[in-house]
Amino acid sequence: MNTSNHRVKRVLLYPLAAAVIMSAALIPSAPLAVSAAQADTALSAPAPADSRGSSVSGNRTAGNQQQQALSRVAVIIDDFGNSMRGTEEMFKLPVKITVAVMPFLRSSEQDARRAHELGFDVLVHLPMEPRQGKPEWLGPGAVLTSMNDAEVRQRVEAALDNVPYAIGINNHMGSKVTGDERVMGIVLEVCKERGLFFVDSHTNYRSVAGRMARELGMPPVENHIFLDDVHSASHVAKQMKLVQERALSQKFCVTIGHVGIQGKETAAGIRSGIAEMKDKVQFVGISDLVREEWKWNSRLTLP
Incomplete structure (x- = not known):
């Protein structure tokens, strides 16, 4: 009985052994150990797409969902329009920015068109009377509190007509005007009409602009952090860290820098900050932020 069993086992095992030997001959030899780096690479490698590209589609969807989940940062750069120092550096930043162009200056139209061609948002950087400051800092076409209603409206409309592709206005100086309900009411009326x-x-921390915008059914958009209140690249880089902190805690942040005497330094500081922040926040145009945060989808009436 035992002999018979051994004979049966041998009959069954011989084909199995042959199969194992053939398989070993066909499979190329592999190292006995894999380094930690190799193991990480092997584990993290994406699955290849099938003929329909299903994994590519899945990766794209996951990427879109991740971007939507990121906090948003809108960087506005003021004082374009006069070929100011730092203009080229700002246009070459590796993220979407918003270009605020002063009207009636030598490169106002040129800067606005270039920004639009690059896919950047354009604002009219409208000169407005400050509480303090030199009048010559305002530039041409400034809105003053001494003007009557018709004069204010004419100034705002002329500035908008002078800067192509503008999707909004922000104030240049303007600490006195943004605290004046009559004048701000006219500025906001023109914005809403267009x-x-x-x-x-x-x-001006006593600005009435946000409250009046809400009352008119408009988004109460405001700057949160000035990047270059101290004119050095290192300070701007530090301010960018504050921008990141606010964006992560509040879901979004609006921040303002400038071209001008220290424009290159500001651009360098922003670029440095972008490198630190690129995987933590999403840089958007101000119109993207306004649309997503305040559901603002008005129809523009461009000149």
């Missing part, structure tokens, strides 16, 4: 919005640069 399907624009107003971004309060927040040069």
Whole structure:
């Protein structure tokens, strides 16, 4: 009985052994150990797409969902329009920015068109009377509190007509005007008529712009952080960290820098900050933020 069993086992095992030997001959030899780096690479490698590209589609969907989940940062750069120092550096930043162009200056139209061609949002950086400051800092076409209603309206409309592709206005200086209900009411009326919005640069902490915008059914957009209140690249880089902190805690942040005497330094600081923040926040145009945060979908009436 035992002999018979051994014979049966041998009959069954011989084909199995042959199969194992043939398989070993066909499979190329592999190292006995895999380094930690190799193991991480093997585990993290994406699955290849099938003939229909299903994994590519899945990766794209996951990427879109991740971007939507990221906090948003809108970087507005003021004072374009006069070929100011730092203009080229700002246009070459590796993220979407918003270009605020002062009207009636030598490169106002050129800067606005270039920004639009690059896919950047354009704002009219409207000169407005400050509480303090030199009148010559305002530039041409400024809105003053001494003007009557018709004069204010004419100034706002002329500035909008002078800067192509503008989707909104923000104030240049303007600490006196943004605290004046009569004048701000006219500015916001013109914005609403043209399907624009107003971004309060927040040069006046008693500004009425946000409250009045809400009352008119418009988005109460305001600046949260000035990047270059101290004119050095290192300070701007530090301010960008504050921007990141606010964006992560509040879901979004609006921040303002400038071209001008220290424009190159500001651009360098922003670029440095972008490198640190690129995987933590999403850089958007101000119109993207306004549309997503305040559901603002007005129809623009462009000149």
